[in-house]
Amino acid sequence: MKLHYGLNDFKDIDWLAVLQIAAPFIVVGLILILIALFDLYRHRNERSNVLLWTIVILFFNTIGPILYFTIGRKGEKPNEVRN
Amino acid sequence: MTPLYILTKKEYVQMFREFKIIWLPLVFMFLGATQPVVTYYLPSILAALGGNQGITIDPSMTQQDGAQVIAATLGSQFDQLGIMIIVISMMGIIQSDKANGMLDFILTRPVKVGAYIGGKLLSNFSFIAISVMLGYFVSYVYVNFLFNNIPFLEMILAIVFYLIWVLFILCFTFMISTIFNGQGVIALISIVCLLIFKIFSGLHPIIDLLNPAGMSQHAMMVLITGSIDSHLYGNMFITLVWITLTVTFSHYWISEKKYHKN
Amino acid sequence: MLKITNLKKGYGSKQILNGVELHVKKGEILGFVGSNGAGKTTTLNSITGILEPDEGTITINGIIKSGSTKYKKQFFFIPDTIHVFKNISGFDWIRFVMKLYDNDQTERMKHFITQFDMEEAMYKPMGTYSYGMLHKMMLIVGFTINPPIIIMDEPLNGLDPKSVLTFKKAIKLYIEEGGTVFFSTHLLDIAEKICNTVAILKDGKIILHEEIDKVVGENTLETIFMEKQNV
Numbered sequence: 116m117k118l119h120y121g122l123n124d125f126k127d128i129d130w131l132a133v134l135q136i137a138a139p140f141i142v143v144g145l146i147l148i149l150i151a152l153f154d155l156y157r158h159r160n161e162r163s164n165v166l167l168w169t170i171v172i173l174f175f176n177t178i179g180p181i182l183y184f185t186i187g188r189k190g191e192k193p194n195e196v197r198n
Numbered sequence: 199m200t201p202l203y204i205l206t207k208k209e210y211v212q213m214f215r216e217f218k219i220i221w222l223p224l225v226f227m228f229l230g231a232t233q234p235v236v237t238y239y240l241p242s243i244l245a246a247l248g249g250n251q252g253i254t255i256d257p258s259m260t261q262q263d264g265a266q267v268i269a270a271t272l273g274s275q276f277d278q279l280g281i282m283i284i285v286i287s288m289m290g291i292i293q294s295d296k297a298n299g300m301l302d303f304i305l306t307r308p309v310k311v312g313a314y315i316g317g318k319l320l321s322n323f324s325f326i327a328i329s330v331m332l333g334y335f336v337s338y339v340y341v342n343f344l345f346n347n348i349p350f351l352e353m354i355l356a357i358v359f360y361l362i363w364v365l366f367i368l369c370f371t372f373m374i375s376t377i378f379n380g381q382g383v384i385a386l387i388s389i390v391c392l393l394i395f396k397i398f399s400g401l402h403p404i405i406d407l408l409n410p411a412g413m414s415q416h417a418m419m420v421l422i423t424g425s426i427d428s429h430l431y432g433n434m435f436i437t438l439v440w441i442t443l444t445v446t447f448s449h450y451w452i453s454e455k456k457y458h459k460n
Numbered sequence: 461m462l463k464i465t466n467l468k469k470g471y472g473s474k475q476i477l478n479g480v481e482l483h484v485k486k487g488e489i490l491g492f493v494g495s496n497g498a499g500k501t502t503t504l505n506s507i508t509g510i511l512e513p514d515e516g517t518i519t520i521n522g523i524i525k526s527g528s529t530k531y532k533k534q535f536f537f538i539p540d541t542i543h544v545f546k547n548i549s550g551f552d553w554i555r556f557v558m559k560l561y562d563n564d565q566t567e568r569m570k571h572f573i574t575q576f577d578m579e580e581a582m583y584k585p586m587g588t589y590s591y592g593m594l595h596k597m598m599l600i601v602g603f604t605i606n607p608p609i610i611i612m613d614e615p616l617n618g619l620d621p622k623s624v625l626t627f628k629k630a631i632k633l634y635i636e637e638g639g640t641v642f643f644s645t646h647l648l649d650i651a652e653k654i655c656n657t658v659a660i661l662k663d664g665k666i667i668l669h670e671e672i673d674k675v676v677g678e679n680t681l682e683t684i685f686m687e688k689q690n691v
Contacts, residue, residue, distance in 0.1 A: 201529075201560060208556060211548070212545070298543060299539075299541055299543045303539070304560075305509060305510065306509055306539075307557070307561065308529035308530075308561055309532075310527065454512065458511070
């Protein structure tokens with residue numbers, strides 16, 4: 116049994132199998148990014164730090180959109196009071 | 199059409215408009231997939247990294263049983279990041295209604311406090327339960343694919359027990375949201391308390407009996423051992439009592455108008 | 461109709477209401493006036509159940525105030541701050557509120573929508589509405605539901621002249637159908653024109669409750685109000 120793996124051994128990995136397993140991950144991550152960006156764009160005038168959030172959503176895979184959905188929409192008021 | 203139905207529907211309309219109805223299930227599916235996939239590739243990842251540094255790991259050492267992996271999905275993914283996401287997405291459940299006057303508006307209409315609370319809990323619990331179940335199901339599929347099969351009945355039993363703990367998480371956050379007025383305070387208190395419950399579970403049988411997080415522990419035990427612990431029914435009953443208490447207290451707080459700042 | 465006896469409410473050491481006594485009869489359009497801080501809003505909040513008073517009883521149509529839906533169906537409250545869902549159309553919102561009252565008189569609702577000139581705005585999201593439009597929405601629901609008593613807090617704020625006219629007509633019709641109006645305002649000239657009785661609240665007590673014609677005579681309500689304030 117081979118116990119030492121080097122970087123060269125990555126070649127031996129069955130990339131198709133990896134892709135099969137990783138594909139759902141990538142799809143879920145992409146959908147989250149798309150929804151977050153869409154929501155951010157739709158409310159671009161009401162949000163603070165739009166650019167910062169765009170970067171966070173795009174570059175912090177999965178965690179970025181989650182952060183945006185949970186705390187990035189603080190300024191949003193789905194309900195409003197007029198006086 | 200009863201007020202309960204109307205208010206439940208209203209909550210769903212709001213979730214739909216905030217995209218919550220899409221992102222929360224997706225996040226739980228992501229969490230559910232993480233544990234099996236990471237566990238499966240961990241040996242090769244460690245080996246690849248270790249290869250350069252001269253550390254070696256026997257891959258067969260880290261080969262895990264499927265039941266343990268799915269139990270770890272509940273115990274380390276859902277019970278940590280999952281709790282935080284549930285709490286943060288639910289922290290405004292009553293607080294925002296208090297802040298913007300919706301609570302006053304609803305309560306001057308012919309709606310009972312019970313119907314208002316019921317509509318909130320029914321809609322949010324059914325939604326969270328579906329999200330958690332979807333994530334769990336994804337985990338189950340991955341485990342069956344990458345590891346070994348898990349008996350279907352044990353899989354179902356475990357998620358039922360786990361959902362009781364989830365209901366407690368929701369009701370507890372609901373009560374904190376009723377009492378306090380700041381979103382940060384609500385999130386902090388809820389997350390800290392719930393994580394403390396979680397940490398204390400599994401330490402001592404007597405504490406476990408009283409601890410709502412014991413339900414999560416029992417769910418994991420059903421998966422790993424394949425049998426139901428004798429303390430489970432006592433723990434389930436006490437957890438349901440805790441749930442009733444938090445809801446009753448919230449009902450009292452709202453109907454006695456304790457939420458007014460002055 | 462609406463009967464308030466010995467209503468008391470205080471916050472800490474500050475006493476807002478000192479035993480309010482008020483008996484509103486059926487068919488009254490009561491102008492509930494008082495200077496800022498006299499306790500108008502506290503009285504309204506006590507009637508509608510937003511607040512629990514320290515002492516006193518409130519009954520509408522003989523039903524004692526409680527959290528029951530039976531009591532809450534006796535009145536329709538139009539607050540001065542109006543809560544809306546920004547993304548929901550006015551039409552959906554009206555239907556939501558009407559469902560809470562278990563009311564589905566769509567024809568009647570459409571009649572009032574036309575009366576208040578709101579047909580076009582009805583399908584736009586409520587976030588785009590002006591304050592006056594929001595008030596019109598509440599008035600439409602109120603007149604559609606046709607409860608025994610409508611309680612309003614500054615109902616004419618933000619309304620354009622045409623809507624004020626419609627409002628007067630709608631109130632007249634509502635009174636003919638057997639309704640009662642409790643109209644809290646500090647605009648005395650409007651109270652004088654619309655109401656048939658007036659109640660003045662001062663320092664947490666009702667100091668006058670009389671038919672407007674009897675009070676006014678040759679003086680305006682304004683002078684009488686100032687006289688009473690300075691006693």
